[in-house]
Amino acid sequence: MKRIEPLSESYYYILLCLAKGANHGYGIMQMTEKLSGGDVKIGSGTMYGATGNMMKKGWIREIMSDEPGLERRRLYQLTDSGRKALRAEINRLQRMLENAEGV
Amino acid sequence: MSSNYKTSFKAYTAWNYEREIEDLNKASEKSWQLVKGGCFHSRFVKNPDVHYRYQLDFGRIEDMGRYIETFREQGWEYINSTFNGWHYFRKLYDPSQPEESYEIFTDRESLHEMNNRWARLALILGIILAAFAVFYAVRSFTHLTIPSLIRFFMFLIESALLLRGWFIMRNPESSRNRRGDGAIFAIFLSVIILGAGISIILEGQRPHMWTTQQASSIDQPIIDNRWNDFDVKYADNYYLDLKLEAPAPMTFEIVNDAGEAVFTQTATAFDEKNIRLKLPRGHYQFSISCTTGYYVYCDLD
Numbered sequence: 255m256k257r258i259e260p261l262s263e264s265y266y267y268i269l270l271c272l273a274k275g276a277n278h279g280y281g282i283m284q285m286t287e288k289l290s291g292g293d294v295k296i297g298s299g300t301m302y303g304a305t306g307n308m309m310k311k312g313w314i315r316e317i318m319s320d321e322p323g324l325e326r327r328r329l330y331q332l333t334d335s336g337r338k339a340l341r342a343e344i345n346r347l348q349r350m351l352e353n354a355e356g357v
Numbered sequence: 358m359s360s361n362y363k364t365s366f367k368a369y370t371a372w373n374y375e376r377e378i379e380d381l382n383k384a385s386e387k388s389w390q391l392v393k394g395g396c397f398h399s400r401f402v403k404n405p406d407v408h409y410r411y412q413l414d415f416g417r418i419e420d421m422g423r424y425i426e427t428f429r430e431q432g433w434e435y436i437n438s439t440f441n442g443w444h445y446f447r448k449l450y451d452p453s454q455p456e457e458s459y460e461i462f463t464d465r466e467s468l469h470e471m472n473n474r475w476a477r478l479a480l481i482l483g484i485i486l487a488a489f490a491v492f493y494a495v496r497s498f499t500h501l502t503i504p505s506l507i508r509f510f511m512f513l514i515e516s517a518l519l520l521r522g523w524f525i526m527r528n529p530e531s532s533r534n535r536r537g538d539g540a541i542f543a544i545f546l547s548v549i550i551l552g553a554g555i556s557i558i559l560e561g562q563r564p565h566m567w568t569t570q571q572a573s574s575i576d577q578p579i580i581d582n583r584w585n586d587f588d589v590k591y592a593d594n595y596y597l598d599l600k601l602e603a604p605a606p607m608t609f610e611i612v613n614d615a616g617e618a619v620f621t622q623t624a625t626a627f628d629e630k631n632i633r634l635k636l637p638r639g640h641y642q643f644s645i646s647c648t649t650g651y652y653v654y655c656d657l658d
């Protein structure tokens with residue numbers, strides 16, 4: 255099995271925000287801020303780079319929205335391998351937390 | 358053009374892009390709004406009613422539509438891109454918003470990725486230029502001329518400046534916002550333009566002589582033994598490739614206008630390349646004194 259690289263904070267939150275469904279960049283940014291209580295912000299440059307890299311990795315894909323009022327809006331959707339990467343990262347973080355509790 | 362527009366020729370080195378952003382923000386406060394950013398000059402329009410904050414990104418953008426949309430979503434307006442891959446953005450300034458909302462790179466990783474995109478290009482280009490410098494340095498051992506010396510220094514200075522930029526961009530904490538930026542940029546540009554220009558002009562002024570002479574048979578009478586002349590426009594080292602064959606010793610000479618031989622070779626068989634001749638400015642002629650049946654090849658540059 256390939257060694258799991260820790261995700262950067264931005265990658266982690268982007269994947270987390272997409273776990274419940276597709277979203278656009280702005281939605282991801284807002285949801286990240288809300289989830290983290292304002293601690294984590296994802297600026298446009300960071301967002302473009304992170305989503306581009308994760309599309310290359312096959313973790314997320316781009317779809318066009320067909321919701322009324324949001325037509326032709328670019329949405330990001332988690333893929334199966336993206337879900338696996340997120341799961342692995344959550345497990346890793348959980349293990350690290352448990353380790354800390356054991357000290 | 359009305360006075361509502363102005364062009365600024367202020368140049369910044371890549372590793373000081375943060376200072377460019379600061380200057381654009383200050384200009385906006387003074388009601389000069391950037392309409393087109395560039396490497397060599399920028400255009401501004403006067404508008405005292407708005408106040409923008411600016412950001413710069415660097416890199417080849419694979420999906421421009423997605424790129425612009427990602428920025429627009431957070432209130433960034435795309436201004437333009439330069440030919441070498443810098444992208445300018447602006448956002449209306451709202452004092453009630455926190456300062457972080459005017460950042461585009463919000464984690465260390467993505468900022469380093471951006472810096473590394475530039476640093477990688479600078480490293481590749483720096484190494485190529487350094488290779489040229491090494492080439493001209495090695496060549497100078499056997500083929501030292503003024504144009505090749507100029508090219509050596511030109512490539513040396515350029516590669517040193519680029520590799521320094523690579524280092525600074527890779528270690529941003531070490532030495533951001535150095536002063537004397539415009540001077541470095543000016544040196545870089547003038548070295549490229551002057552160095553390339555002068556060495557091309559000097560190269561073009563060198564005599565590029567190439568000739569072969571062959572008498573078809575031993576019976577052929579001695580022809581006029583002066584058949585070629587050339588001008589040396591500036592004193593330098595010039596290099597001669599010479600090949601002589603003759604049934605009896607023949608003499609090959611390069612003679613100046615005063616009738617003095619600056620080079621003489623007498624032989625029945627001779628073949629040598631890159632013979633260094635230190636020639637002052639002047640007019641010269643090749644001359645052979647020979648019997649019949651000779652062969653001469655000579656190449657001077």
